Amino acid sequence: MTKTLTRTGLVALAVIIGAYLILPVLIVVPMSFSDSSFLTFPPGEMSLRWFHNILDEPVWLDSALASLQVALLSAACAVVLGVLAALALVRGRIPFRNTITAVLLAPLIVPYVIIGLASYIAFLQLGLTQTTLGFVLVHTCLAVPYVVINVAAGLVSVDRRLEMAAMSLGAGPVTTFFKVTLPLILPSVLAGGLFAFFISWDEVVTAIFLSGPDMTTLPVQMWSGIRVQIDPTVAAISTLVLLVIFGSFIVLGLTRLIQRLVRRRMADPATNTGA
């Protein structure tokens, strides 16, 4: 009896916490379909005018494309650098391992305002503000820790003896990495890459410093959008962004499911012949 009560209580608590985390995000969805010229909740008349508005104003598409470009490039750079760093930290015999780890993970702790300001000052002199390169440099720096943490955790769980076996079978260090280590840490690498992408995709603090009329990312555009005009275009953008994020998670989940089904089917005939 008490067990059922505790269980019900726990489920209720979980639902409340889940709602607390997700509802504020979901609230923009109905707001984006509002017919009103202001951000209102609950929305009155329903319409798609704000979605039309996005297409009419090129700044939204431009900034979204800029964000996508920056996020993809940053994620790619962060994955390459992060995987290499994790390999060195976990497998290498390097001096000052702890110090190097601390430096690599520093962007997690250093306030983004400081990173933004510092890179703004530095990039002004180099002419890198409002450039894709500038954004990618800063966002890569912010995203590397997430890749390092994910990949290092993955590497620790890969048996070193597998790599030793590969070497004894004639595979050099590079072949061993691509044929044995990488396939085994691929989930961690993909997770790290996904983190890196979203870190860049919704990063606003350093982006504000680096943005300008020549180049603005979507989060900065949204932020300035809501300051100069409070029409629900921003809500419509948010809805689209949410759609992209949830969509990508659903696709990822489906791929995993399919992979598992395929693997099971591949294993089955073998089991039959074996028996």
Add this chain to the structure above:
Amino acid sequence: MTAALETPAQTSTGAPISINAVSKKYGDNTVLEAVDLDVRAGEFLTLLGASGSGKSTLLNIIAGFTQPTGGTVTVDGRDITSRPPHKRGFGMVSQHYALFPHMSVADNVAFPLKRQKVAKGEIRRRVAEALELVELGHLGGRRPSELSGGQQQRVALARAIVFRPRVLLMDEPLGALDKLLREQLQLEIRRLHQEMGITFVFVTHDQDEALTMSDRIALLRHGRIVQLGTPEQLYAEPNCRYSAEFVGVSNIFTGTVQGRTFVDGVSGRSYRLEGAAGQHGSSLMVRPERLNIATVSAPVPDDMDHVEATVDDCIYLGSSRTVQLSTDAGLHLVARTEVPRSPDGVVPGARVNAYWDVRDACVLD
């Protein structure tokens, strides 16, 4: 079966390995002290020792995973001390199988052939042969995780021999298997060795395994080779007390050699020495199967030495019987007798004479 055996057996010949004054230190901790060892071409050599004896370190130095602090390793007379593992071309099997979990069994076995850029059709043929050789021809499509421990170890074996290495290194390959499976695989590995004719270096802490499989055994202790010889030599002619105690069971009296007798330091009894007379040493060793038992009333033959003891326990082992004894001086002895010859009156608590032919006792350090 026989058709599958032909290729590896015909094309591979074992390589001789020479280990010259190889030492390994980790800081102040010396793991190997100037080990010299010549592994003959095509022989089955076992590195036997307790944990911490340095046997695995020595194997890893041969494999190239560990760099020795000093000394050289040569194969076919060529110095390979600083050659990386993937350029040595030795097969290796470890206790933990180390099969690639993301590949099928067949892809695992094909791995070394792909590194050598062998043609596709040839790879398929040789993988099938190698799997046939370890009697797993039907399981090529499975994942390693779907196999039993014994099957996984066979796959590891197939993968290590499929590229026809001239040397196969094995680090306690049977350690994780249960007794029955281990004994079965011991015989299979022996058969593989005889069929392939390549050099096997095998690491184990299990003396029975070493005796069963090896052409020669190198017994290691504290980073040194204590004794090197055939299984018969190690068992019948141990060169020191450690060797006698590690390989097989032994009864050891501690004392001193005085002329033609050995004086037991604990009980003060003296025993005759025949062939061993004049040797230096502080131990007198008699193997359990050389120790005979009779009740105290029975006369002890003339050319025998004896000690009085009390029977602690009699253990029936099917083909033999083990009798555990305590001498009056508190020394524990073990005697092994054939079951039909089991003497009367040997029951727990009985007073008996434990006696041995003086030629069966040997003096050790």
